Amino acid sequence: MEADLSGFNIDAPRWDQCTFLGRVKHFFNVTDPRTVLVPEWELDWAKVMVEKSRMGTVPPGTRVEQLLYAKKLYDSAFHPDTGDKMNVIGRMSFQVPGGMIITGFMLQFYRTIPAVIFWQWVNQSFNALVNYTNRNAASPTSVRQMAVSYISATTAAVATAVGMNTLTKRAPPLVGRWVPFAAVAAANCVNIPMMRQQELIQGICVKDRNHNEIGHSRRAAAIGITQVVISRITMAAPGMILLPVVMERLEKLRCMKRIRVLHAPLQVLLSGCFLIFMVPVACGLFPQTCELPVSYLEPELQDTIKAKYGEPVPYVYFNKGL
Incomplete structure (x- = not known):
């Protein structure tokens, strides 16, 4: 039927x-x-x-x-804005297979400076592609902005990782295992705002409840980008904080000492187990379409709304992106 x-x-x-x-x-x-x-x-x-x-x-x-x-x-x-097919590596559906490999190796190879620099560079290259792929298409990003964002985030991640590695040499081994997470968090705080700086400069499109465009707001952009940064850090946090604790205990077992070659694949696999759940959980922390009180907007935009509608408009709406 x-x-x-x-x-x-x-x-x-x-x-x-x-x-x-x-x-x-x-x-x-x-x-x-x-x-x-x-x-x-x-x-x-x-x-x-x-x-x-x-x-x-x-x-x-x-x-x-x-x-x-x-x-x-x-x-x-x-892409939700353009309808164009996104590159495979930049899709959110690739976060688990791509993220588990990079996270697993970052957590495994954290002891030497060359390894730290290499895997932080790989991670930021991956993040830059994901951020570009999932950008808000209404605010185009130039090649120069992407390059500055990429270099800034990679520098922040490497500097944080190398600096903390040096500072934690005399700390308990577990503390050193947490250095990659600190580097990832620091880089996310740089990479995402830099990649989407046009939204912070020109504002993000805000609409009324009927999806009619009202104007562009820099304050709305700041709120949306902050939520994305929090989501990305949350996505990485459980695996990069809890997995080192698990591995610290597993590596003390006699059988694990005999199969050191399997430590890295095991970390990759366990990272994937965390990410399968944390990718949707982190993406779902905040609504994709954000509701923002008009009183939070720039005064000039509030005046525009009053002039346009002639009546109080309590909320505006905008898409924050991923």
Whole structure:
């Protein structure tokens, strides 16, 4: 029996995005690492199905399950603002396979300066690509800004890691294992604001409840970028804080001392276990579409809103990006 799709809205969220649990379920779906293996032709099919559903021209016999699967693939592989297909490494669905490898090796090879510099450089290269891929397309980023962001974040990460490595040489071994997390946190505080500095300079687009553009707000941009920084640090924190404790104890076992060659693969695997849960949890910490009281906006933008609507507008809305 053919399903009735007349009232189906493919852009309506399957889970309540006003609740933390609803957002986590949504991002578990979108960041599913299995979608990285989906072939290009299937992603193109998903885009066509989503676009046809929006226009109300879905082929006869199409089931709701097919449309939901198409939307899952579309959200995982296509930019929400432009609709362009994103590069594989920059997709949030690649955070688990990409992040687990880099995190595992950062935590394993933290003792020597060359290893610290190399893996921090690899991590910041990965982060820069992710930040660029998931940028707010309404605020274009120049090549020069991307280069400055990349160099600044890499410098901050390497300087933090090398500096703390030097300071913690006489500290307990566990303290030295936490140095990579400190470097990652410091770099995120530099990389994301630098990569999205145009939003801080020109403001981010804010809209009313009917999705009508009102103007651009620098304060909204600052709030959105701060939330993204917190989410990224939260994403890395459990694995990079708890995993060193686990490895510190495991490496004291007699059997682990015999198989040192497996320490790095084990850390990679355990990092993946943390990231499978932490990627959707961190992405779901804050709503993707932020609600901001008008009183928080710049005075001139508040005046513009009053003049345009002639009545009190309590909130504006903006997309903070990932």
